[in-house]
Amino acid sequence: PVHWWMLVPFAMLGGLLRQRHGAPRSWSGLAPLWAFIFIVLLAIGYALSFHPLGEYGRAKAVALLTFTVAAYLSLRRQEPLTAELMHGIRWGLYATLALNLVVIYLSREFFLKQQELGIEALKQSVSTAVLPLIVAVAVCSFIPRTVKPGPVFLGGALLLAGAVLEVFVRGRFHAGMLAVMAAVLVLGPPWRHIFWRVLICTVLAVVAVAVFVNVLPLMGDSFLYLTWVAPESLAGRGPIWTIAWHGFWAQPLGHGFASFAQADLQFSYPHNVLLEVAYELGIFGVLSLLGIYLLTWRRVWQLWLSPPHRMLAAMTLLVFSHMLKSGDISTIAFDWVFLYLLVVCTPLSSSWPLERERSENR
Secondary structure (H helix, E strand, O other): OOHHHHHHHHHHHHHHEEEEEOOOOOOHHHHHHHHHHHHHHHHHHHHHHOOOOOHHHHHHHHHHHHHHHHHHHHHOOOOEHHHHHHHHHHHHHHHHHHHHHOOOOOOHHHOOOOHHHHHHHHHHHHOOOHHHHHHHHHHHHHHOOOOOHHHHHHHHHHHHHHHHHHOOHHHHHHHHHHHHHHHHHHOOOOOOOHHHHHHHHHHHHHHHHHHHHOOOOHOHHHHHHHHHOOOOOOOOOHHHHHHHHHHHOOOOOOOOOOOOHOOOOOOOOOOHHHHHHHHHHHHHHHHHHHHHHHHHHHHHHHOOOOOHHHHHHHHHHHHHHHHHOOOOOOHHHHHHHHHHHHHHOOOOOOOOOOOHHHHHOO
16 A cells, blocks of 8 residues: 655655755744754653653654654755746646545545445545545645636636545545635635626535535435534544643643543544644643744735735645644644745745735836
8 A cells, every 4th residue: 555654755855856055944934843843852852751652652753753854854945936846736736636536436435335344444445534635735736826717717616626525535624625715716815806706606606505415415425424523522523622621721831742642542632733732742832833833824824815826825724724633743744844844934936926025016
């Protein structure tokens, strides 16, 4: 089987090929990342000194540190972001989506008969957490670079098609993210051609409702999976989020690295990176992670306001949002550190300014 982390060397190679001595970097962006890693190292050192980490703790520590170092080494001196790089990423995502469609088709029986075969059989075939994220990010390749009615309509329709596909691969969260992204893409900002964009949004909404009513029920258990969401329990995560939140208030300085595994008999982590860090690393870990998130959301907003750069914004938003509902801090450590360094800490090329900057320079 081809696991997602096997692609890390290729991403590292791509990053190393783009390195340049003396390349500009955002020290303000690196500060919260370095603070977070420093706090993680302190927590791991303390755990190793005073109590055994256990199998899960050791695997978590090794994965987090290995992937973080790999991402940093490949992106510590990146050239500014260019339109050519975006073009290459877009075509790479096209290929990724095509490959995953093949995987989904070949594994369709596992998805459709999940209740009969069991979730463990499904997990052995594909990653139920990472596959939906990969599909969602790949669908971002269809986000248009303009706000003209034609490309906006096509881009919105393809995002909705991706949302339907996510239901098939158990990606309820990512389906919702893509649907919201389609609405924001069509309705703005920026607000040019707003009449046609509102009309397009109305048409797409009608199509989406028609698909939900007439097409999704034909997908068997995969459609039923969408109906299993219980708002009061947040898809079953409510209880473990409560445990993490109460644990943080009981011990604001943290319970120790990988300690949540002893707090809950069913889950080793609370499936929310902020609550996980709050419970295990305490207030200082939370503050450093919040710094990373605040800078990320700020950068995402800047890029989304400029149509040529929206794809970067969408990719980053999906990855950082995914961490708020699935996996621990090490599960996709390479992905989020890599994207943070590439999108948040690397400036745009002077030949590829944001739309706002371009209008101010006219």
